[in-house]
Every structure is written in C-alpha cells, then in structure tokens.
Amino acid sequence: MTESELPAADVSRETGGGPSEAVSRETTFDTPIMREAAQAVHVMNVRQEQWPRPATTRILTVANQKGGVGKTTTTVNIAAALALHGLRVLVIDLDPQGNASTALGIDHTTGTPSIYDVLLGGDSLADVAATTEMTPTLTCVPATLDLAGADIELTSQVAREYRLQRAVTAHLEALAADPDAAPLDYVLIDCPPSLGLLTLNALVAGREVLIPIQCEYYALEGLAQLLNTVELVKSHLNPTLAVSTVLLTMYDSRTRLADQVADEVRNHFGELVLSSVIPRNVRVSEAPGFGQTVMTYDAGSRGAIGYLEAARELAERGKAEPGENAQ
Numbered sequence: 001m002t003e004s005e006l007p008a009a010d011v012s013r014e015t016g017g018g019p020s021e022a023v024s025r026e027t028t029f030d031t032p033i034m035r036e037a038a039q040a041v042h043v044m045n046v047r048q049e050q051w052p053r054p055a056t057t058r059i060l061t062v063a064n065q066k067g068g069v070g071k072t073t074t075t076v077n078i079a080a081a082l083a084l085h086g087l088r089v090l091v092i093d094l095d096p097q098g099n100a101s102t103a104l105g106i107d108h109t110t111g112t113p114s115i116y117d118v119l120l121g122g123d124s125l126a127d128v129a130a131t132t133e134m135t136p137t138l139t140c141v142p143a144t145l146d147l148a149g150a151d152i153e154l155t156s157q158v159a160r161e162y163r164l165q166r167a168v169t170a171h172l173e174a175l176a177a178d179p180d181a182a183p184l185d186y187v188l189i190d191c192p193p194s195l196g197l198l199t200l201n202a203l204v205a206g207r208e209v210l211i212p213i214q215c216e217y218y219a220l221e222g223l224a225q226l227l228n229t230v231e232l233v234k235s236h237l238n239p240t241l242a243v244s245t246v247l248l249t250m251y252d253s254r255t256r257l258a259d260q261v262a263d264e265v266r267n268h269f270g271e272l273v274l275s276s277v278i279p280r281n282v283r284v285s286e287a288p289g290f291g292q293t294v295m296t297y298d299a300g301s302r303g304a305i306g307y308l309e310a311a312r313e314l315a316e317r318g319k320a321e322p323g324e325n326a327q
C-alpha cells in the first residue's frame with residue numbers, strides 16, 4: 001500500500017470488494033487534495049455513528065513485553081475512537097513513562113495524583129482519574145515517574161497482584177451504585193514493556209488481553225513468554241482472562257517482510273487477529289507531541305482510519321448479543 005491509498009477495508013466496503021473496482025476507485029481520487037477530502041468526509045460520516053455497547057464493561061489489558069510495538073499508541077487511539085462513537089472509556093496508564101497520559105493530554109508530572117496512589121496509597125480510581133479535553137466520555141488515570149519504583153515497592157505488599165483488580169472492581173461497583181453515573185463500556189490498561197508486577201496486576205485486573213504485534217523481524221519472538229504468563233495468570237489468579245484480540249501495527253506494505261509477519265501472525269492466532277491492520281504513518285507518531293491522539297490530530301490520515309476501523313471491529317466483536325442487555 002502506498003501513502004496515497006485508502007485502507008483495504010475502506011475500499012472494499014464502498015466498492016463491493018472486487019479488486020478491479022478497488023483499482024478504479026483509486027484512480028477516481030487521483031490528486032492528493034481529492035483523496036484527503038474523500039478521507040475527511042469518510043471520517044466525519046463514521047463519527048456520527050453510535051457504536052454498539054458491550055453487555056458488561058470490557059476490560060482490555062494491552063500487553064506485549066517487547067518494547068516499542070505500539071501498545072501505548074494502540075491503547076490511546078482505540079480508546080479515542082471508541083469514545084468518539086458514544087462509548088464511555090477509561091484508560092489506565094500503567095507505565096512509569098506515562099506515554100498514554102501524554103498522548104491524551106493529561107498532566108502526569110511527578111506528584112500528580114496517579115495510578116501509583118491507587119496501587120500503593122489506597123486511593124480510588126475516581127480520586128485520580130482525569131477527563132480528557134477531547135471528549136467527556138474519555139477519562140484517564142495517569143502514570144507518573146513515581147510508578148518506576150512500584151514493581152519493587154509492591155513486592156512486600158499484601159495481595160500485591162490484586163491491587164489493580166480490586167481498584168477496578170470497586171470503581172465499577174461504585175458507578176453501578178450511583179444513579180447519576182453512567183457505567184463504563186471499556187477500560188483499557190496500557191502496560192509497560194516487561195512482565196513484572198505492574199503487568200501482572202494488569203493481567204489480573206483484565207478480562208481480555210489485546211496484543212499489538214509490530215510487523216517487523218522478531219515480531220513473534222518472546223510472545224510465547226507472554227502467552228505462558230497469561231496461562232499462568234488464568235490458572236492461578238484470574239480464571240476469566242483470555243487473549244481476545246491481536247492487532248498488527250506499523251504495517252509497511254512496501255516491505256515483503258511485513259506481509260510475511262502478518263501471515264505468520266494470522267496462522268498462529270487465526271480469528272483473534274483483527275482484519276484491520278495499522279499502517280506505519282508519520283501522523284500517528286507526531287500526534288503525542290501535541291498531546292493528542294491521531295484521531296483528532298489528523299482524522300483523515302491513514303493511521304487514524306486504520307485505528308478507526310480496528311476499534312469499530314473490536315466494538316462489533318464485543319457487542320451485546322440479542323437477548324443480552326446492552327449497558
């Protein structure tokens with residue numbers, strides 16, 4: 001795929017999916033301005049949709065102990081896309097780097113009330129959550145550098161693996177008991193690049209694991225260790241946990257390697273892999289520098305459309321079935 005193309009999902013929906021039609025559509029938008037206008041209109045139309053609510057709050061732990069594979073980018077952009085479509089979303093930043101907080105424009109200077117105070121100080125999530133400027137339906141519990149020592153500090157604590165789970169459960173119960181509060185549809189937890197106590201807390205608190213996989217060499221390396229950890233958590237600490245979603249990130253269609261990795265991941269994880277793939281796109285990496293997600297920074301970019309499609313797919317897969325009450 002070149003910089004100029006629309007994502008495959010987009011093209012196929014509008015054209016009925018035939019390769020020849022897809023080609024003809026591309027030739028219709030043969031100037032950059034026309035293409036951008038078409039993308040912007042597409043994004044605006046999609047935004048007016050209300051995406052389906054899940055039957056109960058979905059708690060997704062975004063994990064991969066490999067660094068720089070797109071965990072944070074995936075967390076904040078999926079969260080933003082869901083929130084822009086009427087869903088109520090809480091992001092929990094569990095990485096001392098605080099990258100998710102930055103991308104959502106949430107203050108996380110040292111001393112700011114944060115997830116550290118929840119895990120080690122007994123604060124509630126409501127005490128430390130902040131609302132994003134983007135939309136009131138998206139809130140974030142920030143992480144500060146204080147969290148850097150938490151792995152060690154937690155070691156000596158009672159129920160050290162359950163700290164986050166207890167906080168999340170208490171938060172959801174408090175919302176359910178408050179007639180003026182709306183329930184959350186999604187909680188997304190951004191993990192640090194390690195399998196230490198912080199990630200363990202996130203796996204114990206989550207119901208689903210979302211694994212972003214970068215379309216690069218060694219993409220699958222180390223995944224066995226993550227899957228093994230998920231199984232251990234499942235059998236000892238959190239029986240309801242399951243890997244529900246795999247997302248291919250930073251896909252570069254100019255390299256044959258990206259396709260090879262994508263095929264390998266699909267062979268391995270099958271249906272768990274979202275059909276939407278996130279392209280490598282510079283707008284995605286620029287957005288955090290402006291305290292924004294790419295969904296608002298450049299809604300018509302290929303990166304934003306990739307995340308939009310992925311989030312929509314996630315919401316569709318997890319929607320309340322007929323007979324189940326949506327929240």
Ligand SMILES: Nc1ncnc2c1ncn2[C@@H]1O[C@H](COP(=O)(O)OP(=O)(O)OP(=O)(O)O)[C@@H](O)[C@H]1O
Nearest residue numbers: 067068069070071072073193250279280281284285
């Ligand atoms: N689709 C994309 N296109 C271009 N750049 C991207 C894309 N996704 C992520 N990046 C960039 O790649 C880098 C790593 O992404 P990100 O921080 O989301 O990974 P991570 O897994 O959270 O990293 P860490 O393990 O350090 O927490 C960032 O600089 C980010 O802006």
Ligand SMILES: [Mg+2]
Nearest residue numbers: 071072095099
């Ligand atoms: Mg990160």
